[in-house]
């Protein structure tokens with residue numbers, strides 16, 4: 001079976017009397033890489049050939065039982081034995097095999113348990129089938145063995161949700177035979193002996209019939225299609241489970257084909273790019289240096305952002321001093337924090353006790369002097385440079401030496417803010433995304449003088465808050481908002497030239513966005529963009545086609561979107577409906593500008609919108625505002641609702657190829673050569689045949 005390779009002793013066997021312990025030790029999570037697969041086959045075949053052991057226990061060293069296939073191997077030529085073949089050898093062992101699971105036995109790890117003849121788990125551990133979250137389905141017997149052990153509904157729940165299930169719950173469903181306490185190796189020895197003594201019954205799944213449940217399968221298939229129309233793998237997963245009424249070898253063949261069908265999809269590549277990107281984005285030297293201890297955070301401003309940031313800090317166990325200028329604003333901020341925490345309790349994200357403890361760590365204050373002893377300050381007040389500089393000037397005199405001074409500004413120049421203090425090295429940007437206690441993105445903005453230790457403190461805070469910290473350099477809008485400003489023009493031009501806001505929204509929602517740009521604008525508040533356009537009116541580039549006439553007219557009516565019940569859509573009748581008066585405004589503006597509206601296909605809307613996003617994203621990488629393409633991808637996945645299965649704007653760009661993108665820009669430039677310009681980086685990539693994935697590796 002094995003290809004003759006000798007495993008790098010990631011799998012070792014201990015013979016103890018009439019039992020054998022097979023240990024997998026492949027840090028960091030015992031993923032079933034090639035050496036593990038070879039080692040497992042060698043170990044089981046050798047024990048069966050020797051014929052001395054009366055029971056075998058498989059356990060894992062380190063913090064967790066096998067956490068699945070090694071997803072770094074995906075997309076590369078697979079090296080035998082494939083995991084399903086390994087598990088068939090184990091299930092076919094004449095000597096009974098018991099799995100002892102601890103930590104998080106996920107994917108192929110849980111499937112390793114399922115192919116054994118008995119499954120034991122250490123209390124408090126979890127099992128899961130998260131393959132659906134990376135564009136796949138359980139591909140090593142999970143869709144065939146789990147229904148036989150625990151029924152089709154439970155198998156559908158686990159494999160379609162990808163959730164981690166407490167082993168106690170899995171035991172109740174029949175997927176695990178026994179939950180014990182103890183250390184993995186000792187439990188393995190005890191359980192192997194229990195098998196020999198007949199105290200732990202064993203069963204082979206190829207001798208168990210699954211109770212067929214056609215109704216559950218049909219419901220799951222319909223739900224998968226409705227919930228994730230863009231994804232292939234959930235439906236394929238149901239198809240595989242539906243084959244569990246065939247003899248096991250037949251069912252395994254169906255599963256394998258369904259799995260391979262998913263392995264080839266771009267969505268699998270996108271979801272795995274997202275998985276690794278989330279870890280790689282803050283795995284950088286700037287995040288690794290020594291950082292300053294943060295126990296107490298001062299938050300200035302109790303508005304939406306300030307109270308959201310305070311909520312995030314309190315929920316992460318930090319103390320918070322919330323400062324507002326007036327009692328009314330302070331009370332409002334405290335009330336918003338309470339509401340945010342209540343929401344977390346309602347959603348089961350936090351216990352009531354934890355909520356009370358969090359609130360007990362909140363100190364509302366009306367005076368900046370209250371920040372004298374905090375470790376880190378996050379200023380979240382009005383987006384006006386003068387206001388921020390005044391506050392930072394005061395903080396300079398109030399805060400203790402070594403306190404980190406951060407601004408939550410979403411686009412203002414951190415260097416200018418830092419210059420208002422005598423300690424610019426302690427200053428950085430911490431740009432949260434609203435709602436700050438929910439959105440996981442945190443742009444960490446490095447000022448020219450920001451000390452390495454202060455930058456590392458920003459990344460340490462991101463980790464404490466369970467956020468995805470992304471390094472950004474100073475520019476107008478940093479990474480995300482700068483790119484948004486560019487492609488926002490594109491959606492404005494689409495409406496000026498003939499598309500309706502609703503068509504643009506629908507086309508992009510079909511592409512995978514949870515919400516189209518016009519629904520997002522209505523949600524955020526149209527007045528925000530209006531203020532920005534007015535702020536920039538003075539330095540507007542005359543060569544740039546103005547896309548603000550329509551939203552300006554809408555705002556002049558006092559229609560700011562959801563918060564006023566009226567914007568691009570009307571919100572008083574439940575689901576948003578297009579605002580007919582906006583259609584009149586669009587018509588009037590087109591007439592005044594002498595525009596003859598033309599039809600756009602949904603595909604052309606997506607192509608233009610995504611090309612505009614890619615253009616500015618490429619520039620952001622080219623000028624170093626973002627460290628790598630994957631940094632831009634993570635900003636959009638965790639801050640802008642970009643469809644995760646597409647991996648992010650620049651991962652998506654790679655699916656088109658630089659040459660195709662350049663050709664599109666040049667085609668669009670015939671209408672508007674100012675807006676549509678090819679960035680040098682894209683022209684170079686097209687000429688060299690390179691990709692953004694290549695740049696990520698550089």
Ligand code: T1G
Pocket residue numbers: 028029031067068069070071072083104106107108109111130131134136137138139140142276279280283
């Ligand atoms: N393969 C390769 N590397 C992995 C890995 C995996 N499956 N899981 C984690 N890592 C790396 C990760 O990149 C990081 O590396 C380090 O381990 C610590 O991870 C046939 C086909 C297990 C809950 O989807 O959910 O089995 O950055 O930072 O927060 O049906 O990792 O240190 O270099 O996340 O303690 C199914 C994915 C695979 C599990 C631990 N399994 N992993 O979380 O640590 S498909 C998964 C996780 C499959 C079969 C199918 C989490 C964790 P580095 P970490 P953590």
